[in-house]
Amino acid sequence: MQTHHLTTPLTKDDIRKLKIGDVAYISGTVYAARDAAHKRMIEALDAGDPLPADLTGQLIYYVGPAPAKPGQAIGSAGPTTAGRMDAYAPRLLELGLAGMIGKGNRSKAVMDSIRENECVYFAATGGAAALIARSIKKYEVLAWPELGPEAFAAMEVEDFPVIVVADSEGGDLYEEGRKQYAKG
Numbered sequence: 001m002q003t004h005h006l007t008t009p010l011t012k013d014d015i016r017k018l019k020i021g022d023v024a025y026i027s028g029t030v031y032a033a034r035d036a037a038h039k040r041m042i043e044a045l046d047a048g049d050p051l052p053a054d055l056t057g058q059l060i061y062y063v064g065p066a067p068a069k070p071g072q073a074i075g076s077a078g079p080t081t082a083g084r085m086d087a088y089a090p091r092l093l094e095l096g097l098a099g100m101i102g103k104g105n106r107s108k109a110v111m112d113s114i115r116e117n118e119c120v121y122f123a124a125t126g127g128a129a130a131l132i133a134r135s136i137k138k139y140e141v142l143a144w145p146e147l148g149p150e151a152f153a154a155m156e157v158e159d160f161p162v163i164v165v166a167d168s169e170g171g172d173l174y175e176e177g178r179k180q181y182a183k184g
Contacts, residue, residue, distance in 0.1 A: 005159075009057025010098040015120050018164045020171035024122065025159040030101070031060045032139070034080050036150040038088040040143070045091065052143035052152045056096035061124070062103075064149035065139065074139040074155070078129030079103040082121070086110050093117045101162055105174050115170040122162035123173075135160040 001021045006014055008028035018024065031053060033041070041051055062082055066075030082102030089100060090113035099120035106114070106121060114121055124132055138156035145151050165173040 008059060008098075010059070010120075011057065012118050015098060015118055015168050018120050018167050019169075020164050020167050020173040020176060022164040024162050024164060026059065026122075026162060027158050027160070028156070029058065030155050030157050030160065031055070031058060031142075032063050032065065032077075032151075032153040032155050033060050034062055034064050034150040035084050036147045037144060037152040038085050038092075040147075041152070042088050042091060045095075051095075053154065054096075055092060057098045059099050059101055059122075060092070060097060061101040061155065063101075065133070065136075066129075066149070068139070072133070074133050074136045076129035077133040077136055079124040079126055079132075082106055089113065093119050101160075106166060111166060111170070111172060114166050115168060118168040120164060120168060121166035123165045124160075124162055132160070 004022060004024040006024050006026050008030060044051060062080040062085055063077050064080060065077040068075050079102045081104045083104055086107040089110045093113045094117060101122045101124050103123055103126045135157050136155050137158055139153055141151045141153045143152040
């Protein structure tokens with residue numbers, strides 16, 4: 001297990017260095033989007049319209065943040081179950097999205113797309129939403145504000161803590177964890 005300090009946008013070299021179980025601290029811009037924003041992104045692509053941001057080399061955090069308290073950029077910002085975005089993720093990865101941040105297993109189609117497109121899937125720690133929010137320095141809605149906490153937004157983050165759970169070589173930390181548990 002290694003520790004990495006990454007700055008977005010990520011390069012393919014950055015991604016290739018990441019292995020399951022590694023810890024990473026991300027700084028730079030990370031986009032926030034959940035189910036409804038993902039649906040809108042795919043609808044935009046189908047209509048030939050541009051996305052709200054260039055996703056090349058970028059990360060999307062599956063989050064629906066709580067409202068910010070005075071003096072904060074954002075309220076609690078814990079990860080959303082990633083499987084809810086599985087229908088949309090392969091297409092975005094093919095367009096150059098470097099990876100995703102969420103929690104939970106991904107479908108075979110997403111895992112295959114991560115490997116084929118040399119991308120990464122990070123897990124953020126569920127239950128640590130208030131602590132995670134401390135890493136988010138700025139939050140700005142870029143598209144679909146009517147979606148509330150599910151809008152597409154840009155977040156400026158500093159040392160945002162994540163764990164590599166799916167790497168570009170097809171590694172799957174959830175699967176490896178099950179195998180180790182089964183041995184015991």
